[in-house]
Amino acid sequence: MERTTVAVVGGGPAGMVLGLLLARAGVEVTVLEKHGDFLRDFRGDTVHASTLTLLDELGLGPSFAEVPHQLVERMQVLLDSGPQTVADLTRLPGAHKHIAFVPQWDFLDLLADAGKREKAFALRMNTEVTGVVRQHGKVTGVRYRDADGERELAADLVIAADGRGSRVRAEAGLPIRSFGAPMDVWWFRLPRHEGEPTGGLGRFGRGSGVVLLPRGDYFQVAYLIRKGSDAELRAEGVAAFRKRISDLVPWLAERLETVAELEDVKLLDVKLDRLRRWHDDGVLCVGDAAHAMSPIGGVGINLAVQDAVAAARILAAPLRRGAVTPAELAKVRRRRWFPTAVTQGIQRLVQDRFLRPTLAGAAGPAKAPAPIRLLQRVPLLQVVPAYLVAIGLLPEHAPAFARRAPERIERGD
Numbered sequence: 001m002e003r004t005t006v007a008v009v010g011g012g013p014a015g016m017v018l019g020l021l022l023a024r025a026g027v028e029v030t031v032l033e034k035h036g037d038f039l040r041d042f043r044g045d046t047v048h049a050s051t052l053t054l055l056d057e058l059g060l061g062p063s064f065a066e067v068p069h070q071l072v073e074r075m076q077v078l079l080d081s082g083p084q085t086v087a088d089l090t091r092l093p094g095a096h097k098h099i100a101f102v103p104q105w106d107f108l109d110l111l112a113d114a115g116k117r118e119k120a121f122a123l124r125m126n127t128e129v130t131g132v133v134r135q136h137g138k139v140t141g142v143r144y145r146d147a148d149g150e151r152e153l154a155a156d157l158v159i160a161a162d163g164r165g166s167r168v169r170a171e172a173g174l175p176i177r178s179f180g181a182p183m184d185v186w187w188f189r190l191p192r193h194e195g196e197p198t199g200g201l202g203r204f205g206r207g208s209g210v211v212l213l214p215r216g217d218y219f220q221v222a223y224l225i226r227k228g229s230d231a232e233l234r235a236e237g238v239a240a241f242r243k244r245i246s247d248l249v250p251w252l253a254e255r256l257e258t259v260a261e262l263e264d265v266k267l268l269d270v271k272l273d274r275l276r277r278w279h280d281d282g283v284l285c286v287g288d289a290a291h292a293m294s295p296i297g298g299v300g301i302n303l304a305v306q307d308a309v310a311a312a313r314i315l316a317a318p319l320r321r322g323a324v325t326p327a328e329l330a331k332v333r334r335r336r337w338f339p340t341a342v343t344q345g346i347q348r349l350v351q352d353r354f355l356r357p358t359l360a361g362a363a364g365p366a367k368a369p370a371p372i373r374l375l376q377r378v379p380l381l382q383v384v385p386a387y388l389v390a391i392g393l394l395p396e397h398a399p400a401f402a403r404r405a406p407e408r409i410e411r412g413d
């Protein structure tokens with residue numbers, strides 16, 4: 001049977017950062033990703049200030065600067081009562097007083113390239129994990145399927161970074177706490193013209209919400225629908241769909257014709273949950289696999305990256321010694337529980353107090369909600385949401401073993 005030290009399941013933000021950091025610590029790591037490339041649509045496009053700082057610490061700042069991206073310094077929501085600035089990032093501490101918007105595949109490609117420079121790093125694309133292997137109750141590897149068929153990979157540790165539908169966490173049977181979510185998302189593209197907004201833009205009105213993410217010559221559009229209403233809305237047809245969106249954002253009306261049929265509109269299932277325990281003997285969950293994040297605030301990528309950094313720092317030495325115990329694995333959750341629980345608490349508050357009534361069409365925000373009014377009256381306070389979104393609680397920094405000078409990366413040593 002093939003063998004590695006750490007099998008990381010999933011090449012999303014959590015899996016790729018963890019793979020890179022462990023490889024830089026000299027731990028043999030194999031990342032298994034079910035897709036053949038990173039060109040998929042169903043992720044966010046944000047690289048947060050704390051991740052930009054991490055990239056600098058890893059020596060990847062100059063490579064990131066070459067990837068086309070847009071920097072956003074303020075976040076706005078558009079309510080019936082008008083535009084409201086809710087976060088001012090220019091007051092943040094540190095070198096990065098912004099969030100970068102970059103198609104996530106470019107960000108993941110950058111991490112994959114950095115990983116490939118490490119001898120201990122292997123990335124297997126088109127490789128879907130189908131289950132875990134157990135011996136005497138302990139997880140000792142994974143079963144996977146690739147072009148050559150079904151095989152097994154033995155590992156000292158399996159790390160589940162396979163997102164909100166994690167197969168590994170389901171197989172590990174870890175206890176889960178689900179918080180529910182009032183919405184799902186319809187996900188589609190619309191043309192974007194020169195000079196149009198470069199930052200994320202949210203528009204919420206009676207009964208619905210639209211978020212526009214600029215990606216070069218098109219907007220990736222997230223249209224919020226009531227959870228479970230997909231079939232009912234699809235039955236109403238494409239004309240009704242176009243009308244609902246143009247009622248909310250009239251300047252999009254003409255280009256909605258480019259959505260020829262509702263098959264062009266994908267349904268994204270939104271979840272908000274958290275494992276009570278993130279590990280079992282031989283297996284650890286991180287990122288959305290440990291705590292599925294709602295899109296609210298666009299913070300899930302940051303939390304996934306921070307989990308990965310914490311896990312690498314805590315586990316690198318025990319992995320090198322070949323002595324990872326359940327007690328070591330438990331430290332990862334202990335370190336990351338506070339930022340995760342507080343952030344999810346805020347997402348629950350926003351979804352229950354604001355989104356649920358908005359989507360029910362019951363309480364159209366003719367007047368902005370009180371916290372948003374407060375942020376307009378005392379703009380200094382806009383640094384608080386800016387910090388929570390762009391940096392997050394307990395930000396993690398690259399451990400010494402993972403730091404590199406950019407010149408060293410350019411030279412390829």
Ligand SMILES: Cc1cc2nc3c(=O)[nH]c(=O)nc-3n(C[C@H](O)[C@H](O)[C@H](O)COP(=O)(O)OP(=O)(O)OC[C@H]3O[C@@H](n4cnc5c(N)ncnc54)[C@H](O)[C@@H]3O)c2cc1C
Pocket residue numbers: 009010011012013014015032033034035042043044045046127128129130161162163164166167185222268269270271286287288289292293294295297298299300301302304
């Ligand atoms: C509609 C929507 C919009 C969002 N927008 C934002 C945003 O703008 N900003 C933000 O910060 N967060 C956003 N989020 C949240 C964010 O997407 C997640 O929190 C984040 O992607 C979690 O990262 P991850 O690495 O843990 O998992 P993922 O990004 O989900 O990555 C998991 C990876 O595992 C792979 N995989 C899955 N199963 C297997 C398997 N069996 N074998 C091998 N590979 C497998 C997948 O292909 C994927 O590459 C959004 C969420 C949704 C639903």
